Amino acid sequence: MASGRDASLLKRKDERIIIHFDYDCFYASVFEAANPALKALPLAVQQKQIIVTCNYEARRRGLHKLQLIKEAKRVCPDVVIVLGEDLTCFRNASKELYNSIRRYSWSSKVERLGFDEVFADVTDVINYNLKLLNTSDLSNSFFCLSQDDPTVGFAFDASKLAGQAYGRYSATPHHDEAILYQRLILGSHLAFHMRVQLEAQKGYTSSVGISTSKLLSKLVGNVHKPHSQTTLLPPYAAVGFEQSNVTTFIDDHDIGKIPNIGFKMTVKLQDYARQNLVNSDSADQDVNKTRRTVVRDLRKLPGMSNLLLEKILGGPGMPHGVGSRVWTLLHGIDDTEVGKARELPRQISIEDSFGRLDTILGVQEQLVILSLSLINRMHVDLTEEDDSDGEMAQDDDVKAVGARKRWLAHPKTLRLSTRPRAPRNADGSRERSFNRTSKSTQVPSFLYDLAESAEVLADRLTTYCLMPLFRQLHPENNGWELSLLNVAVSDLVETSGTSTGRDISKMFKNQAKHLSVWKVPDQDVPPETQLAAVPKSEDTPRTNVIEPIIKYDRTGSEDSIPLSQASQSSQWQAEWNDEDEENDEPLSSSCPFCGAAMPYFAMPAHLRFHESED
Ligand code: TTP
Ligand code: MG
Secondary structure, three states: OOOHHHHHHOOOOOOOOEEEEEEOOHHHHHHHHHOHHHHHOOEEEEEOOEEEEEOHHHHHOOOOOOEEHHHHHHHOOOOEEEEOOOOHHHHHHHHHHHHHHHOOOOOOOEEEEOOOEEEEEOHHHHHHHHHHOOHHHHHHEEEEOOOOOOOOEEEEOOOOOOOEEEOOOOOOOOHHHHHHHHHHHHHHHHHHHHHHHHHHHHOOOEEEEEEOOHHHHHHHOOOOOOOEEEEEOOOOOOEOOEOOHHHHHHHOOEHHHOOOOOHHHHHHHHHHHHHHOOOOOOOOHHHHHHOOOEHHHHHOOOOOOHHHHHHHHOOOOOOOOHHHHHHHHHOOOOOOOOOOOOOOOOOEEEEEEEEEEOOHHHHHHHHHHHHHHHHHHHHHHHEEEOOOOOOOOOOHHHOOOOOOEEEOEEEEEEEEEEEEOOOOOOOOOOOOOOOOEEEEEEOOHHHHOOOOOHHHHHHHHHHHHHHHHHHHHOOOOOOOOEEEEEEEEEEEEEOOOOHHHHHHHHHHHHHHHHHHHHOOOOOOOOHHHHHHOOOOOOOOOOOOOOOOOOOOOOOOOHHHOOOOHHHHHHHHHOOOOOOOHHHOOOOOEEOOOOOOEEOHHHHHHHHHHHHHHO
């Protein structure tokens, strides 16, 4: 019998509907999307000496994730191997897909996990549509994707679930269960629609889970993989002696497969379970030492509770309350919120490390390369397609033909950091140094020129801004040796009259346009008559989905997304070392030709440089 406190801990709130997406064979799909001919071939993506992923065709021929290249070539000699060490294309694809998914959540609660998973909290969309359902004619329903335009959406059968299901739905459901079932049906149709759109418009398939929490939606999406979706059916709470579908579902999972129960915790929990399991089938306790330990084993151990878990897991380095958190997870309960969409990063930082970098020419060369990556990242992260049909024709950023993008925000600060190696000791050895030095300046205005090629901008940025900053950090022509260069932009200022503001005006414009169709002056037309005129088919393409207004949430960060190992280490390295920051020269003058900011004393020489260009 659960104690009062235990009962409140395990009280389930099934108010949310959350959809979890996991793109199939993600890295391989990025290459396939760029070149669809690859779909028919066994395709594998290589990082170092392993295949990090491969497409369906390769999997059909026996290849799998995290296989040695040597082994893969032996199993499938005609495998096509592409290099996946530069993560730029995956990052860009991930953002593009995320932006597509984000449009469907009115609350903007859409969160990426790594590059290839997304959680979307669609509770508000589902609750809105629940109210619209005509319970006497569920099979002819229309799913509204916009609160402002009743024509935006798709026709569907609300009497049936879309896709696959896990669990058995009760023949005699009580009221709450029936409502949850109906809401999950709506969630399953929305998920289906989103999957179809992602595939048709972007070329990506995904495996999707639909439930009431991040934990359950993520886990249930794995039940039918790939290219499928699964909804976890009610009951979510025990009914009499009948166990809930959630418990049945969670119980069969290996402890280590439960998100948020990390490796160290898993080992401790497994050890505890194995030591305390009484194997009724076998007197041989060695069987218990090696057998797979699933959630059920642990949950059902005599005396198991949040307090006992706290004792097993608690200790140095473990947060207080870990026992309660794990106890709820073992019951399939997870109240963590889906993070809010974050439109803009706090900073964009690009760096590279070097075995030996000790010449001015070498530095200049590397800075051009880093600048190019930085500019490309700025274009991906800080601009958006300008679909304003001439509305922005006077905007400086989109003057040029072909420049159909506009800035969402302008970074104001440009920073160069270097990591000098410590000088050698008398015996030739050298201390390892992790200290960085850095200098900042204003971002030159030419960098915002979307009509200019990234290559030209990278050259200019290096010559006019980064090399002068470098000279401040290392005034001597030689005698230094660097192990790292980092170039970053920060202090983002959202572009006025764009972003949120423009979205609102766009929204009002669209709203007025669409609502005008429904306005019948001075006539009393019953709503049913009006709705009959609504095209209820998914075949009618709608490009006018009104996007939710994204609030820029500065607490969430793309930087917190767990990335693959390679990119993680560079993210960590990208942490600023602000030690030298106070020593920055006052940069109080901008070049009238190129906009580069620099100290007054440097300006005459800089202007002479422009004269020599002519
Ligand atoms: P996964 O989702 O594990 O794999 P996947 O999307 O390729 O395949 P599945 O259909 O089984 O979901 O990982 C997402 C991407 O992350 C994957 O395409 C490649 C990359 N990755 C790494 O870089 N390192 C790794 O160790 C793994 C497992 C994946
Ligand atoms: Mg995946």
